[in-house]
Amino acid sequence: MATDQAERLAVGRRQRRLLAVPDTLRPSAEAFSDFMIRSRERSRRAGTQPRTDATIEAALAIVRDLALFLAGERGKRDWALTDVHDLEAFLAGSPKARKRRLVVLGQFFRFARSQKIVLVDPARGLTARGPSGFTGATLTLDQQRMLFRRWTTDLAAHPHEALLGMFALLHGASSREVKMLQSDALDFRARTARLGARPHPVPLDPASWAVLERCLAHREGQRTDNPHVMVTRQTKSGRGPASTAYVSHVLDACGFPPRMIRCTRLLDLVNTMDPKLVAAAFGMDPEATMIYLADHVDPGRLPHLQSR
Numbered sequence: 001m002a003t004d005q006a007e008r009l010a011v012g013r014r015q016r017r018l019l020a021v022p023d024t025l026r027p028s029a030e031a032f033s034d035f036m037i038r039s040r041e042r043s044r045r046a047g048t049q050p051r052t053d054a055t056i057e058a059a060l061a062i063v064r065d066l067a068l069f070l071a072g073e074r075g076k077r078d079w080a081l082t083d084v085h086d087l088e089a090f091l092a093g094s095p096k097a098r099k100r101r102l103v104v105l106g107q108f109f110r111f112a113r114s115q116k117i118v119l120v121d122p123a124r125g126l127t128a129r130g131p132s133g134f135t136g137a138t139l140t141l142d143q144q145r146m147l148f149r150r151w152t153t154d155l156a157a158h159p160h161e162a163l164l165g166m167f168a169l170l171h172g173a174s175s176r177e178v179k180m181l182q183s184d185a186l187d188f189r190a191r192t193a194r195l196g197a198r199p200h201p202v203p204l205d206p207a208s209w210a211v212l213e214r215c216l217a218h219r220e221g222q223r224t225d226n227p228h229v230m231v232t233r234q235t236k237s238g239r240g241p242a243s244t245a246y247v248s249h250v251l252d253a254c255g256f257p258p259r260m261i262r263c264t265r266l267l268d269l270v271n272t273m274d275p276k277l278v279a280a281a282f283g284m285d286p287e288a289t290m291i292y293l294a295d296h297v298d299p300g301r302l303p304h305l306q307s308r
Contacts, residue, residue, distance in 0.1 A: 010053040017060040024077040025067040028117050032108055033060055062104040066090055079112055084122045091126075099128040138264040139256065144169065147254060147261070152207050159218040160230050160242075160250050162211045168258050171195070171202055172265040172282060175247045175258045182227045183216070197283040267292045 014033055021029045036056050043050035069090045070076045076086065087105060091098045105123040112118045139147070147169060151162040167173035177196035185194040191209050192201035204212065215229055224236035232242050251258055269278045270292040279286040 006053075010057070013053075013057050014060055017057065017064050020064050021067045022071040022077060025071065025079060028079050028112060028115075029060070029063050029067060031115065031117075032063060032111050035111055058100075059104045059107065062101050063108055066105065069093070080118050082109075082118065082122050084125060087122055087126060102126055102128055136263050137260055138267055139261060143256070144264065147256070148207070150254060151211060157253065158250070159211075159215040160232075161253060163215040163230065164247065164250050164258060165254060165261060166208050166211045167195075168261040169265060170205065170208055172262050172269065173202075174262060175244075175250075179228070179230055179241045179244075179247045181229045183229060184227065186212070186229075198281065199283055200281070263292075 018026060018030055018033060033056070036051060036059065040050040040056070066087075070082060070086060073089070074086050076082060091101055094101070102123065105126075106121075109118060109121045109123045113121050147165060150157055151165050151169075164173075164175065164178045167178050168175075173195055177198075181193060181195065187193070187201060190201070191204050193204055193212070194201050212229070219226075219229060219231045222231055222233075222236045224231050226235055226239050228235070228239075228241050230242050230247075232246055234246075235242055248258075251261070266278070266282075266289070270289050275289040275293065276286050278284070279289045282289075
């Protein structure tokens with residue numbers, strides 16, 4: 001005989017999500033949960049496709065996250081106080097989930113308006129396409145100095161960490177460009193390196209070259225025939241590059257992800273040079289550099305404002 005074990009587990013999962021909602025916002029979230037359950041029962045009786053437990057739980061998780069954001073970040077403990085700027089700030093926290101989150105927010109606020117919880121639907125005018133400007137995080141100047149000292153003076157930092165970090169910080173190199181870098185792409189006399197699809201060799205400053213030499217010494221100690229500069233224990237017996245999973249965690253010890261460090265450099269270059277020149281030097285599409293223009297970023301990052 002079939003049991004209701006799966007249903008009881010689903011009820012528990014929904015309840016845990018609702019209990020995480022702040023007290024003043026929880027009744028509306030509970031009413032929305034009941035509404036979705038009733039809608040599912042009507043769909044079953046009508047023979048249409050009902051919501052699954054996973055769909056309902058995901059929707060409640062998004063409502064929970066929004067409630068925590070409103071209470072913790074915006075200081076609002078009433079759904080009626082929510083406006084479009086609150087929702088945009090919430091969606092900006094996870095750009096890749098914007099489309100899915102916006103679908104749920106539209107469902108929730110349509111329900112809230114029908115129940116007179118809110119007078120105006122703040123999600124009505126939002127679109128799934130997010131803002132085209134740069135919205136990521138960047139390093140402060142003090143953080144950049146700290147990282148530079150770490151990778152140039154601290155021998156406890158792994159050579160792979162120093163290589164990836166310095167190339168991202170000073171040369172805007174991506175993780176892929178560093179992991180695919182091979183020894184035959186280095187010019188030891190001119191002290192340059194060919195990175196990825198860049199049309200010209202990249203001149204390396206003394207600090208970057210010293211980090212590169214340290215990484216090459218680490219590679220020599222592994223006695224490998226792998227042509228890549230960054231060689232791991234898993235790749236020293238072959239000729240392939242380091243895995244994406246390995247490279248994505250190389251900078252864990254410093255506390256900053258590679259993308260954040262690289263974006264800091266690109267942001268500085270685009271706002272102090274011609275974006276087209278940056279695109280040409282990096283082998284990028286000209287439109288790719290336009291998102292880093294000054295009107296999309298914190299004014300404190302602009303050079304002419306930092307000197308004031």
